[in-house]
Amino acid sequence: MILPQLEIHKISNSFENITHAHEDQYQMTIPIQGTCHFTHENKQLALPPGDGLILHPQDRHSFHIGSGDSVMIIRIKDQSLFPKTATKWREIGLRQPFDLAKVNDYFQKWTVEMLGMGQIDPMAVEEMEYRVLLELQEWIWGASNRLQLLPVNEVSDPHYSRVLDYIHAHFTEQMNVSTLATMAMQSRFHFIRSFKSLTGLTPYQYVLQLRVKEAMKQLKRSVMTVTEISFLLGFSSTSQFFRVFSKTVGMTPEQFRKEKR
Known part of the structure; x- marks a missing residue:
């Protein structure tokens, strides 16, 4: 699973790599079986299931597993996961236990969600990564120790007013969270x-609601086909339009x- 700031790999059966380092990525290594x-x-470690490692960028490492074994590798580019102000990072240390049931459940959930995206909208990818x-x-x-996020902005905040104006003017176009975040x-x-706290929806859900x-309106007033409407409004495919519309309205287009006619 490859996202802009994340790589999540599950490796099974015999595997061996050579000594290497990642210039700008943290790596979580979690033996599954x-x-x-x-x-x-240059230090040798034998890691049983659930006994994971968290490596910093530039740490040199390699590993191998045998037949029937498996391991999960998570590489993280975004250093906001470990901010410099978080002193607890050093307290955790190199090795850390992981709940294998939780790890497997989350990996399955992420995989199903990723496969269900079909033709992926950039904004949906950014929100999944978040x-x-x-x-x-x-x-x-x-x-209880999740990183604290910024307080929610009020609707009267001029930056958020500009964001909402922009979304309403461009919701049929491709947009990304990074651009909206810069405006805010x-x-x-x-x-x-903060956008979800303010509106009750994530930015992508808000855009989809406007499109639906x-x-x-178009289904009631125009003679365009469902396919034409789906692409006019910025859906990545007709199947995505059917799925989103049916879930929101309770019936197909x-x-x-x-x-309604």
Whole structure:
């Protein structure tokens, strides 16, 4: 699973790599089954299931597993997961236990969600990445020690007014969270959280809601086909339009058009 700031790999059966380092990525190594024979800075480690490692960028390492063994590798580019002000990072140390049931459940959930995206919208990817990073924070820091995000902005905030005006003017176009976050004068992760607190929806959900509302108008008034409407409104595919519209309205676009005309 490859996201802009994350790589999540599950490796099974015999595997061996050569000694290497990642210039700008943290790496979480979590043995799932069998023993992971790991070398970290020339030190040999035999890791049983659930006994994980968290490596910093530039740490030299390699590992190998045998037949029937498996390991999960998570590489994280975004250093906001471990901010410099978080002194607890050093307290955790190199090795950390992981709940294998939770690890497997989350990996399955992430995989299903990623496969369900079909033709992926950039904003949907950014929001999924945000959720994955929050869940990884919980693994490392504990639920009570998640990194604190910025306070929610009020609707009267001029930056948020500009964001909402922009979304309403461009919701049929491709947009990304990073651009909206810059307009709100926040990091993208803080922006997603505060936007949801403000509107009740994530930015992507808000855009989809606007598209569905416009689709309802077009289905009642225009002679365009469902396919034409879906692409006019910025959906990545007709199947995505059907899925989002049916979930929101409770019927397919064709059924809605037949009922409302």
